Amino acid sequence: MKKQIITEGKIYFPLSETLKLVIENIMKRLTRALLTMSGIVLSIAFYTTLMLTASALKYTLGAQQVISEYYWWMLFLAFLVSATGITNSVLMAVAERVREIGTLKCLGAMDKHILEMFILENAFIGAIGGVVGFIVGIIAAIVLNASTIGISSFFAIPGIEFLKALLSSILISTVLSVVMSSYPAYRAAKLQPAEALRSVA
Amino acid sequence: MGGEASYAYTVEVEGLKKYYKMGNTIVKALDGINMKIYRGEYLSIMGPSGSGKTTLFNMIGGLDRPTAGKVFIDEVDIAQLDAYELAWLRARKIGYIFQTFNLIPVMTAYENVVLPMIFAGVEAEERRRRALELLDRVGLLKFKDHKPYELSGGQQQRVAIARALANNPAIVLADEPTGNLDLETGMEIIKLLKELNEEREVTIITATHDIKMLAVSDRIAWLRDGKIQRIEKRSEVRFKVYKVEG
Ligand SMILES: Nc1ncnc2c1ncn2[C@@H]1O[C@H](COP(=O)(O)OP(=O)(O)OP(=O)(O)O)[C@@H](O)[C@H]1O
């Protein structure tokens, strides 16, 4: 006897709009974004320093296996710490925005839109963190090695090696950021609107 | 009166219950609510703190699931909607207004009003036209590029009202819309809601303990301990008030 709802038209949240919101969110909540980013920047800087030092040694001395296992373990630890830092920081970002998520759901957002929003936001934060980490890494590599292998050895590194280091930095940081933020983003997406609106934060 | 008459109701609530388990005790936030809300009416749900107003608001708005009972919006049992249809209902059928305004903080007044129209897939040009018209209607055209934190509480609530109306909903649900406003600003918001109710023939349902709401409501539902004590027309309420005073 009771009828079915007639859902004429659709529910949209085009990527361009998500992007706009994501960029505004990053800019308006810069402290939070920078906090999430800081771990990424440090680990990518470390990574870049190791890579470039290895390249410098390779192209000036013809050395092959120049980075000891010890450094690889250090690098692994750095990524581990930054990875858990990302999850923690995004969990906090979600907690701060619980009510906003509830409101978005009232306006018609579906779970996947919220998920998309948080994943995209952290992909950006990761990518930017990768670039910044790369720059910091170059500076660190030059400063740390200036007295030993000398600055000039870095000029011996072909451009393609820099490019490789840059692209891999961005790739690693973006993937790390997306993977580690997916659990908090999923939690955000699954929030029940009534519960979310009760939040006092 | 047959099927025809049922079209007069935009919301029907049948045997609605919502229980919360708190350790060993059960809190009966809603305990068997039955009500029918007419299309285009201004209904106030009055009740003390903890009486279940927000819980009822959430149930009618499709924001939470009841323990038992049903809510029909335009004859559709909303418990039967899938996630997509529910989002559709929230985007297009219902506009929400909150005590705490709940504007998106990173967006301007204009962008806040546009947002629900993006979800509903309204064309960009039409979005612009409607958002400007609504902001003008609530008297905030001058403030369209202001962020929420640059606006007073009353102004934020006006933006929230414009946003709630953006997709021309059949129903506007307002949970204590004047709860965070001073007397005069609250009065202005109530007046605005009443005007929009008449102009647009939109059904307005407010949960409130603001006595000022009585003056504009077509009917008042008195809620206590999760039960409707009585539903009165405004004229009946006035009558009693006069009698008490006289
Ligand atoms: N998520 C929840 N978990 C447990 N109890 C809840 C929850 N939500 C509401 N309640 C309880 O249900 C009852 C009704 O709460 P509700 O928020 O609907 O009241 P209200 O009339 O809106 O009050 P107020 O005027 O203070 O906003 C209260 O006793 C409250 O503690």
Ligand SMILES: [Mg+2]
């Ligand atoms: Mg309440």
